[in-house]
Each structure stands twice: as C-alpha cells, then as structure tokens.
Amino acid sequence: MELFSAKTQYYIKRISPFGIIWLVLAWVFLWTEYAVIGDYANTPDTAIKITPEIIVFASFAVFIIGCIVGILEVFFVNQLFEKRSLPQKIIGKLFIYSILFSVLILISYVIAASIEMDISIFDQKVWDRYREFFYSITYISTVLQIGFSLFVSLLYAEISDNLGQQVLLNFFTGKYHKPKRESRIFMFVDMKDSTTIAEKVGNAAYFELLQSYYYDFSNAIINNRGEVYQYVGDEIVITWKLDKGIERNNCLQCFFDMKEALRKKTELYLKKYGIAPQFKAGMHCGTVTTGEIGALKKDIFFTGDVLNTTARILGLCTTYESDLLLSKIMADHLSLNKGFLVKDLGTSQLKGKANAVAIVSLSKETEKV
Numbered sequence: 013m014e015l016f017s018a019k020t021q022y023y024i025k026r027i028s029p030f031g032i033i034w035l036v037l038a039w040v041f042l043w044t045e046y047a048v049i050g051d052y053a054n055t056p057d058t059a060i061k062i063t064p065e066i067i068v069f070a071s072f073a074v075f076i077i078g079c080i081v082g083i084l085e086v087f088f089v090n091q092l093f094e095k096r097s098l099p100q101k102i103i104g105k106l107f108i109y110s111i112l113f114s115v116l117i118l119i120s121y122v123i124a125a126s127i128e129m130d131i132s133i134f135d136q137k138v139w140d141r142y143r144e145f146f147y148s149i150t151y152i153s154t155v156l157q158i159g160f161s162l163f164v165s166l167l168y169a170e171i172s173d174n175l176g177q178q179v180l181l182n183f184f185t186g187k188y189h190k191p192k193r194e195s196r197i198f199m200f201v202d203m204k205d206s207t208t209i210a211e212k213v214g215n216a217a218y219f220e221l222l223q224s225y226y227y228d229f230s231n232a233i234i235n236n237r238g239e240v241y242q243y244v245g246d247e248i249v250i251t252w253k254l255d256k257g258i259e260r261n262n263c264l265q266c267f268f269d270m271k272e273a274l275r276k277k278t279e280l281y282l283k284k285y286g287i288a289p290q291f292k293a294g295m296h297c298g299t300v301t302t303g304e305i306g307a308l309k310k311d312i313f314f315t316g317d318v319l320n321t322t323a324r325i326l327g328l329c330t331t332y333e334s335d336l337l338l339s340k341i342m343a344d345h346l347s348l349n350k351g352f353l354v355k356d357l358g359t360s361q362l363k364g365k366a367n368a369v370a371i372v373s374l375s376k377e378t379e380k381v
C-alpha cells in the first residue's frame with residue numbers, strides 16, 4: 013500500500029525541488045564566502061559564526077524556506093498572476109516575496125544569533141545584534157543570495173510549467189538521452205463539435221474556454237498517474253507506462269473522472285460561454301521508442317505504430333456513436349467488472365493499417381440511457 017496518494021506524490025515532486033535548489037545554492041554561497049574571506053577573523057561582526065550546529069540549523073531552515081516558496085508558487089502565487097503580463101508578474105511576486113523574506117530573515121537570524129550567543133531569542137542582545145545586521149553589508153549579501161536563489165527557483169518553476177514536471181526531470185536525469193523501448197498506453201481525447209463551438213463563441217472566448225477545459229482535466233490526470241504528452245488544439249494526448257495505466261484501471265478511471273469534472277462545471281460553462289464542452293476518446297497500448305529529439309528545441313518524443321492506431325480509433329467514435337473506444341488488446345489488460353458496459357464492435361480496417369484491429373466500446377452502467 014502506498015504511503016501517499018498520486019496527487020500528494022505529484023505535489024511533493026513539484027515542491028521538493030525548490031527546497032533542494034535553495035539548499036544547494038546556500039552551500040555554494042557558504043563555500044564561496046569562506047573561500048573569499050578565509051578565517052572568521054575577517055568576517056563582519058554582524059555575521060553569524062559558522063559552527064556545526066549553525067550549519068545544521070541553516071541547512072534545515074534554507075530547505076524549509078525553499079519548500080515554502082514552492083508551496084506558495086504552486087498553490088497560490090502562480091495562480092494569482094496566471095493571467096497577468098510578465099511585468100505585472102515580476103512586480104507582484106517581488107512585492108509578495110519581499111514581505112515574506114523580510115519576516116523569514118528576521119526569524120532565522122534571531123534564532124541563529126540566540127544559538128551562537130547561547131541566550132534566549134527574547135534577550136535584548138539578540139535584537140541589538142539583529143539591528144546591527146539589518147544595517148550591515150552582511151544583510152545586503154543575504155538579500156542578494158536570497159534574490160538569486162529566488163530567481164533560480166522561479167526560473168525552474170517557469171520551465172517546469174512549460175515542459176511539464178516529468179519531462180523536465182527526464183531531461184535532468186538524461187533518462188531518454190539514448191532512445192529506449194517502452195510499453196505504454198495512450199489516450200487521445202478530442203473535444204466534440206469544437207469547430208461549431210469556436211464559431212459560436214468567437215476566437216478569444218474559445219481560447220479561454222480551452223484553457224478552462226484543460227485545467228478542469230488536471231486533477232483527473234494527476235490522480236490517475238497520467239502524463240500529458242501533447243496539447244494539439246482541442247485535442248490532448250495522455251500517456252501512462254503500461255503497468256501504471258492498468259493499475260487500478262488508472263487509464264480508464266482517468267477518462268470517467270474527466271467526464272465527471274466537466275459535468276460538475278456544466279452550469280459555469282453554460283453561464284459563461286452558452287455551451288458546455290464534451291469529449292470523446294480513443295485508447296490503445298503498445299510498444300514505443302522514447303527519446304530526446306530536436307535541434308533548435310528539445311522534446312521527449314514517442315514514436316511507434318501505437319500512436320497512429322490510437323488516433324484512428326479516436327476517429328471511429330463518431331461512426332460508432334461512442335464516447336470511448338478501446339482496442340481489444342487494451343481492454344484485455346483492464347479489470348472490467350460488472351460496473352462497465354463493454355460492447356464488442358468486431359474488427360475495423362483502420363486507415364494505414366495492414367491488419368484489422370478489434371475494437372470495443374466502453375461505458376459505465378450508470379451512463380446507460
């Protein structure tokens with residue numbers, strides 16, 4: 013039994029790098045400062061003398077501060093400025109983090125000073141020491157170090173948001189620097205009547221609708237361990253490693269959780285856009301070759317017949333009037349209990365395929381009309 017849920021693990025993976033970045037940079041700053049200044053006789057009086065106890069406390073404090081930045085960035089600050097221009101983002105975040113770090117510097121310094129002086133943090137000597145520190149070159153150095161750490165961690169956050177957490181991790185670890193073969197599940201999800209919707213609401217409103225539409229899928233994908241491979245207009249491609257996808261029917265549950273997420277937002281969509289989006293999906297599994305590709309822009313790329321087959325299966329949804337079609341191969345990997353309605357559609361000669369592919373339509377019993 014897993015200690016944390018898929019969603020909790022996802023957020024731990026997003027937030028912990030902030031703490032690691034801050035900790036590593038703090039050690040670099042400490043080593044650089046020691047290399048430049050030398051022994052303690054050359055350090056300013058306002059600087060905390062480095063002892064094993066101080067190093068342990070400072071390392072812990074810096075890691076926690078980095079994680080606090082990660083929590084704020086992931087859950088609050090980034091959402092607050094998501095629709096703002098870049099200058100507004102910079103000014104707004106600068107203001108918020110300036111207040112935060114002013115408080116954190118004060119707390120961290122007085123605790124470290126009290127440890128070094130072996131007196132209570134409420135002793136006047138500790139606060140006199142902080143006052144001297146506030147007006148010293150040491151304070152300026154601290155602010156610059158924090159500013160740089162903040163810049164690096166926010167840069168990481170922006171890159172992570174654009175590439176995706178898992179893709180960024182794969183780049184850093186070099187996991188796919190050399191192509192490797194993997195067994196994967198792919199689900200192609202396509203919005204129904206997207207052209208009609210775009211014509212009805214207009215391009216600007218349609219773009220906003222797409223943003224909300226994809227955002228509403230997020231929890232379903234995270235909770236079921238999916239990875240977003242691509243957004244292509246009104247189509248999203250979600251993938252799983254085979255073992256993760258079939259575990260607890262994650263890939264299948266993701267589809268129904270996505271439908272439920274949109275159902276809950278139906279009234280909001282109708283009120284804002286006059287229409288509630290729906291979608292159809294095709295699912296298949298097979299072996300792909302995965303690796304880094306690109307000269308001017310690197311990306312993690314999947315190649316294999318399974319992607320073309322999944323796209324063709326999606327194209328049959330309208331023909332069979334089904335919201336979800338799976339290859340028989342895919343369906344055989346899943347635990348389809350009595351809660352599901354499985355309809356065997358026989359074989360279909362998909363375009364570009366030499367051999368016919370067995371297709372099944374799947375829905376939940378509660379969806380039966």
